[in-house]
Amino acid sequence: MLLLCPLLLFPQFSNILTVQTPPTMSMKAGVETPVKLHVKLNSGYHVNSDKPADEYLIPLKLTWTSGPLAVKSVTFPPPRMEKYAFSEKPLSVYTDDFDIITKFEAPANTPKGEKLVTGKLRYQACSHTACYPPRTAEVKIAVNLY
Amino acid sequence: MTRAPFATVLALTLLAGCSYAPPSRAAIKPTAKRNPAPPFTLKDSQGKSFNLADYKGKVVLLNFWATWCGPCKLEIPWFMEFEKNYRDKGFAVLGVSMDEEGWEVVKPYLERVKMNYRVAIGNDIMAQHYGGVESLPTSFLIDRDGKIAAVHVGLVSKSDYQRDIEHLLNSGKKASAGSRVVAVPAVALPAVQ
Numbered sequence: 120m121l122l123l124c125p126l127l128l129f130p131q132f133s134n135i136l137t138v139q140t141p142p143t144m145s146m147k148a149g150v151e152t153p154v155k156l157h158v159k160l161n162s163g164y165h166v167n168s169d170k171p172a173d174e175y176l177i178p179l180k181l182t183w184t185s186g187p188l189a190v191k192s193v194t195f196p197p198p199r200m201e202k203y204a205f206s207e208k209p210l211s212v213y214t215d216d217f218d219i220i221t222k223f224e225a226p227a228n229t230p231k232g233e234k235l236v237t238g239k240l241r242y243q244a245c246s247h248t249a250c251y252p253p254r255t256a257e258v259k260i261a262v263n264l265y
Numbered sequence: 266m267t268r269a270p271f272a273t274v275l276a277l278t279l280l281a282g283c284s285y286a287p288p289s290r291a292a293i294k295p296t297a298k299r300n301p302a303p304p305f306t307l308k309d310s311q312g313k314s315f316n317l318a319d320y321k322g323k324v325v326l327l328n329f330w331a332t333w334c335g336p337c338k339l340e341i342p343w344f345m346e347f348e349k350n351y352r353d354k355g356f357a358v359l360g361v362s363m364d365e366e367g368w369e370v371v372k373p374y375l376e377r378v379k380m381n382y383r384v385a386i387g388n389d390i391m392a393q394h395y396g397g398v399e400s401l402p403t404s405f406l407i408d409r410d411g412k413i414a415a416v417h418v419g420l421v422s423k424s425d426y427q428r429d430i431e432h433l434l435n436s437g438k439k440a441s442a443g444s445r446v447v448a449v450p451a452v453a454l455p456a457v458q
Binding site for chain 1: 335336374420
């Protein structure tokens with residue numbers, strides 16, 4: 120049976136989380152602009168929130184590579200407190216779909232034109248019965264600075 | 266049976282088998298179908314090297330885990346109990362932590378939980394030899410002949426573990442009298458500090 124369905128089995132391990140980035144953003148120099156990352160988790164999985172309750176748990180972390188745009192803030196949505204069979208206390212997690220908002224601002228004197236902003240979303244996912252090693256999703260956003 | 270219903274049954278069977286990966290409840294494999302456990306050399310929390318061959322003649326529960334893995338931490342007290350109850354019957358638990366930070370995070374955890382069995386830091390090479398270890402916990406039950414008798418991927422009930430361990434301890438007694446440890450290819454795995 121397993122030999123017949125590797126293509127159906129493997130995606131659940133390799134693609135638990137996906138990050139959708141917006142199309143090319145238009146951004147005015149000197150103006151703070153929010154950028155939304157849409158994160159989608161496969162059904163039945165969760166990732167720790169950015170502030171997990173347990174010190175050993177690996178938090179969700181978004182880091183942006185330094186570039187022409189300054190990161191003014193990164194805002195995660197309110198987490199869900201979910202109880203799992205393997206934990207005594209509810210865990211602070213994200214499930215299903217959620218958005219992370221980053222506010223960027225380019226100094227007014229930044230040269231205009233196309234910019235590429237890159238970042239990394241580090242996450243550690245679990246199902247109800249197993250956990251997966253921490254992974255990093257690369258994030259790239261094209262910005263048209265005017 | 267006509268072709269159409271057969272195709273439907275086949276499709277449904279495949280979907281049922283492929284669309285959901287339940288927690289593993291692998292039965293103990295028949296002796297003839299067991300493969301040798303890949304050898305390894307690791308260092309424990311005291312810095313002492315050990316390898317799987319040191320445990321020949323024993324039933325070994327080789328558990329891949331991590332401090333960030335909730336289901337793994339639920340199992341640890343069970344394993345401590347198994348170690349305590351079955352040690353004198355020829356049983357040992359070996360914990361292999363897959364924490365990237367190594368002893369820096371694992372040692373404090375061992376002290377906090379007071380783990381009574383041997384723990385080492387694993388590495389990707391060892392994990393590859395054991396099939397990749399895609400998720401945690403993943404545990405291998407190794408019989409007295411050094412062969413993998415069962416693999417548990419994900420959280421498995423304590424009673425399932427207990428039943429499997431007792432089965433191997435009891436069957437091992439009968440089989441080991443005339444048996445020998447099976448030679449396995451000498452794959453040198455790097456010891457991890």
